[in-house]
Amino acid sequence: xxxxxxxxxxxxxxxxxxxxARTEMSGLFDFDEQAEFSRAxxxxxxxxxxxxxxxxxxxxxxxxxxxxxxxxxxxxMAAVRPGIxxxxxxxxxxxxxxxxxxxRISINLVTGNAPHELDYYGAFLEHDERYERADEFLAxxxxxxxxxxxxxxxxxxxxxxxxxxxxxxVSDERVAPEIFxxxxxxxxxxxxxxxxxxxxxxxxxxxxLSERVPPILNRGVEVGLLVSILARPTHEQAVSDAYAMxxxxxxxxxxxxxxxxxxxxxxxxxxxxxxxxxxxDWLTPYLWTGAIPYMGSPSIAxxxxxxxxxxxxxxxxxxxxxxxxxxxxxxxxxxxxxGREILPLVxxxxxxxxxxxxxxxxx
Numbered sequence: 001x002x003x004x005x006x007x008x009x010x011x012x013x014x015x016x017x018x019x020x021a022r023t024e025m026s027g028l029f030d031f032d033e034q035a036e037f038s039r040a041x042x043x044x045x046x047x048x049x050x051x052x053x054x055x056x057x058x059x060x061x062x063x064x065x066x067x068x069x070x071x072x073x074x075x076x077m078a079a080v081r082p083g084i085x086x087x088x089x090x091x092x093x094x095x096x097x098x099x100x101x102x103x104r105i106s107i108n109l110v111t112g113n114a115p116h117e118l119d120y121y122g123a124f125l126e127h128d129e130r131y132e133r134a135d136e137f138l139a140x141x142x143x144x145x146x147x148x149x150x151x152x153x154x155x156x157x158x159x160x161x162x163x164x165x166x167x168x169x170v171s172d173e174r175v176a177p178e179i180f181x182x183x184x185x186x187x188x189x190x191x192x193x194x195x196x197x198x199x200x201x202x203x204x205x206x207x208x209l210s211e212r213v214p215p216i217l218n219r220g221v222e223v224g225l226l227v228s229i230l231a232r233p234t235h236e237q238a239v240s241d242a243y244a245m246x247x248x249x250x251x252x253x254x255x256x257x258x259x260x261x262x263x264x265x266x267x268x269x270x271x272x273x274x275x276x277x278x279x280x281d282w283l284t285p286y287l288w289t290g291a292i293p294y295m296g297s298p299s300i301a302x303x304x305x306x307x308x309x310x311x312x313x314x315x316x317x318x319x320x321x322x323x324x325x326x327x328x329x330x331x332x333x334x335x336x337x338x339g340r341e342i343l344p345l346v347x348x349x350x351x352x353x354x355x356x357x358x359x360x361x362x363x
Contacts, residue, residue, distance in 0.1 A: 044339025048075035082137035103171025145176035203227035224323030271297035310345035
């Protein structure tokens with residue numbers, strides 16, 4: 001099947017937002033700028049936009065609804081953290097947005113990566129317990145979307161009695177929203193295989209991922225990569241711009257490294273460790289770790305020309321990766337370049353691969 005592409009709305013208007021301490025980030029935003037980006041995403045072949053969650057961001061559900069009213073086909077991948085909102089009320093929110101946007105809503109479930117920020121919301125659980133709660137949360141959500149009578153649930157974290165919602169999920173494509181789940185830990189993989197449609201991982205080399213991906217695919221769950229992108233007309237320009245950006249960031253604190261050492265997130269720690277253990281900034285000719293100390297694990301990046309980035313995406317496809325969630329520097333320019341220069345190359349190569357498979361099948 002064709003690769004699917006998504007983009008994070010998180011840093012629109014501030015390409016170095018990830019280099020700031022979260023206490024310094026503003027939750028205010030320019031709505032017109034967000035709307036312009038959403039419409040540009042539609043024109044660039046992007047399927048959905050990640051609507052991240054945090055005390056330093058606007059509410060993802062409210063923003064998804066507002067942007068859904070000024071767009072036509074882009075979907076919104078709204079983040080949720082179990083423990084912050086009741087599963088019944090969350091399903092009601094999602095279903096309401098689906099009814100008003102024609103089903104243009106999906107879910108990105110995260111258990112949280114900053115324990116002190118989870119405390120803000122009264123969500124006082126350790127790492128492993130958060131996955132236990134997420135299991136119950138998704139079980140309840142799926143029961144409501146199944147629409148098979150009243151929902152009753154008795155668990156460690158949630159109790160639901162005679163649950164009923166009269167607003168269904170509305171879509172011409174699905175009976176329930178697509179569920180994405182992020183994490184690099186074994187607990188994340190287990191939870192994804194039980195409840196999710198796709199597991200998000202931070203990028204790694206195809207070689208390192210080749211053993212982790214098949215068991216998840218065998219359970220009917222897709223695997224996608226969260227990765228930044230810095231693409232330019234030539235390899236030399238891309239590399240030059242990448243290191244020029246790092247020079248700009250060196251004047252700031254190494255926030256990415258500081259955060260990774262404080263978080264209890266396996267994915268953040270593992271990606272920083274991957275970068276620190278490598279003998280260079282380049283894990284492959286196009287997978288670059290140079291910005292991680294300053295902007296955190298999500299800044300592991302594909303860097304290169306359009307042809308090189310397209311080739312790298314196809315290499316990931318060959319090991320079973322089927323979706324990508326991008327962050328760009330700056331986002332609008334990167335996304336339009338992706339849609340104009342890279343996406344056509346990817347689709348062309350996919351057609352060639354399909355033809356090669358058909359020829360091989362004929363013997």
